[in-house]
Amino acid sequence: MSDQPAYQVLARKYRPQTFADLIGQEAMVRTLKNAFAADRIAHAFVMTGVRGVGKTTTARIIAKGLNCVGPDGSSGPTTEPCGVCEPCIAIAEGRHVDVLEMDAASRTGVGDIREIIDSVHYRAASARFKVYIIDEVHMLSTAAFNALLKTLEEPPAHVKFIFATTEIRKVPVTVLSRCQRFDLKRIEPEVMMAHLDRVAGLEGATLAQDALALITRAAEGSVRDAMSLMDQAIAHGAGETTGEQVRAMLGLADRGRTLDLFDLIMKGDAATALSELSSQYADGADPMAVLRDLAEITHWISVIKINPAAAEDPTTPPDEQTRGLDMASRLPMRAMTRMWQMLLKAVEEVALAPNAMMAAEMAVIRLTHVADLPDPETLVRKLSDSPRPPAGGGRVPGGAPAGGAPLHGTTHAALRAPAAPMRGPTMTAAAPALAEGQLQVYASFASVVDLIRQKRDMLLLNEVETDLRLVRYAPGRIEFEPAPGARADLASRLGQRLQGWTGARWGVSVVSSGGGATISEQRTAELAELHAEAAENPLVQAILTAFPKARITEVRNPEALVAQAAEAALPVAEPEADEDWNPFEE
Numbered sequence: 168m169s170d171q172p173a174y175q176v177l178a179r180k181y182r183p184q185t186f187a188d189l190i191g192q193e194a195m196v197r198t199l200k201n202a203f204a205a206d207r208i209a210h211a212f213v214m215t216g217v218r219g220v221g222k223t224t225t226a227r228i229i230a231k232g233l234n235c236v237g238p239d240g241s242s243g244p245t246t247e248p249c250g251v252c253e254p255c256i257a258i259a260e261g262r263h264v265d266v267l268e269m270d271a272a273s274r275t276g277v278g279d280i281r282e283i284i285d286s287v288h289y290r291a292a293s294a295r296f297k298v299y300i301i302d303e304v305h306m307l308s309t310a311a312f313n314a315l316l317k318t319l320e321e322p323p324a325h326v327k328f329i330f331a332t333t334e335i336r337k338v339p340v341t342v343l344s345r346c347q348r349f350d351l352k353r354i355e356p357e358v359m360m361a362h363l364d365r366v367a368g369l370e371g372a373t374l375a376q377d378a379l380a381l382i383t384r385a386a387e388g389s390v391r392d393a394m395s396l397m398d399q400a401i402a403h404g405a406g407e408t409t410g411e412q413v414r415a416m417l418g419l420a421d422r423g424r425t426l427d428l429f430d431l432i433m434k435g436d437a438a439t440a441l442s443e444l445s446s447q448y449a450d451g452a453d454p455m456a457v458l459r460d461l462a463e464i465t466h467w468i469s470v471i472k473i474n475p476a477a478a479e480d481p482t483t484p485p486d487e488q489t490r491g492l493d494m495a496s497r498l499p500m501r502a503m504t505r506m507w508q509m510l511l512k513a514v515e516e517v518a519l520a521p522n523a524m525m526a527a528e529m530a531v532i533r534l535t536h537v538a539d540l541p542d543p544e545t546l547v548r549k550l551s552d553s554p555r556p557p558a559g560g561g562r563v564p565g566g567a568p569a570g571g572a573p574l575h576g577t578t579h580a581a582l583r584a585p586a587a588p589m590r591g592p593t594m595t596a597a598a599p600a601l602a603e604g605q606l607q608v609y610a611s612f613a614s615v616v617d618l619i620r621q622k623r624d625m626l627l628l629n630e631v632e633t634d635l636r637l638v639r640y641a642p643g644r645i646e647f648e649p650a651p652g653a654r655a656d657l658a659s660r661l662g663q664r665l666q667g668w669t670g671a672r673w674g675v676s677v678v679s680s681g682g683g684a685t686i687s688e689q690r691t692a693e694l695a696e697l698h699a700e701a702a703e704n705p706l707v708q709a710i711l712t713a714f715p716k717a718r719i720t721e722v723r724n725p726e727a728l729v730a731q732a733a734e735a736a737l738p739v740a741e742p743e744a745d746e747d748w749n750p751f752e753e
Contacts (some may be wrong), residue, residue: 177366185250211347213332215350217353229298229327230296231255231259234294234296235249240252254295265297269283275306280311291325298326304331330346353388356383359383359393363397366394367397374404419456419460428443428457433494455514612640627664634650634652635650636684644676648678658677702719
């Protein structure tokens, strides 16, 4: 067996051992240093932040600072632990008997917390303080949190609690109120790149600046992620790592080529864009990564359009910054927001599609086809400036001349009962005399149709609207000509239904001729007339000319829109006053 020590990954080898080694957390370090200097050390701390920013590392540094005795064995609590005394060495190696680390993700129950509660009353065996470090504390059960509250509020003087979590919102507020909270922030790109460059130099490796930029961008502010990626990159590049090698390792497309693809999409060049996507796929780029890069570029250019100083990103090469500024000056914000929304949808589709490349190609096709569509403001301006075709003397619905005000449309007219004279022989069943005023509420045939609709007799309503050609109407009397295909008992059934609903007898007569159009035919004719009148409006004609495949599907006026909105609105319920309520009664 070889006595050579096992390889230790960079994330563990270069883990900070003192507060001076922590990067990007200056506010927390300053607070802790002042607290130690003034002897105002809290009995409980909670560290929160994203993965890999130093939560557990900070907890161990605090534990070392609390128990460090210095090289001569006489020092007190300090923010600069010596690292050579027995407590510092034992804590760094994770074997100190008085510094207990517990993973709440695997020990979530109240029984595990009960062990801590039972042991806090005993003094530390060899250290100054007994320190309990609970990682991923948000995983504890509700009963475990409740069991910990009393001890956490009033622990013995020799006990300190340090919690670490990535989900601070899942920690009960009763626990947070008993702790000093520190929010560890993501590491800034400049600080991260400098740290990676320093560690690479200590390892004797060489990484290009664009390689460091790619690693920093992929780490998203996490030091552990960045160190792990750099560890992999050093092995991938055999000591000298370039940006192309890191990009291939991460499965990313070339940033410059992604910008080329983005430019082709925004120009509407579908064929060349698909060719570029296929080329990147053949070179090893993941279709999902390409779409995410396009979304990132969309966001980046949108931010540059608002704030040009955002282009000065240390992780972005100068040539890409120049291209970003150029695109931001050329592309409208509406196109960028539309691109962003469609890319978000495309990313979801690629994740669910059985073939990611096919879904990505369909997404690129959609993006190129909508890229050159004008926004509503440009379209209205274009239509307003275009010459209007002759109106042909027609009038738009609502009474406005065809060359005048913009189209508002109209709704269906009220049902009209034609009073056509009777022609030819008739078959009439006279109705009995009715008391004057008994059926005044049914002054028109439209009110009869409304009655049938209110009673929800849909079969009879359909027959009345499609098979009844009205000849003459008076309250209590209906004469009609049946349409071809009408049932022979329509008159008798209509009379019986109306008598049952109104309490009065109705005379329903059937004649052989003289009937007008049915209600269904009237609606169809009115709809055709509305569409024809709408098509004569100059603005509508301009739209139909600009979009040849467009069709008029519905015509409505403002009154109809207001009525529709009123029907859809939720009723406002007024609070009901309780007359018997007494404010002095419980």
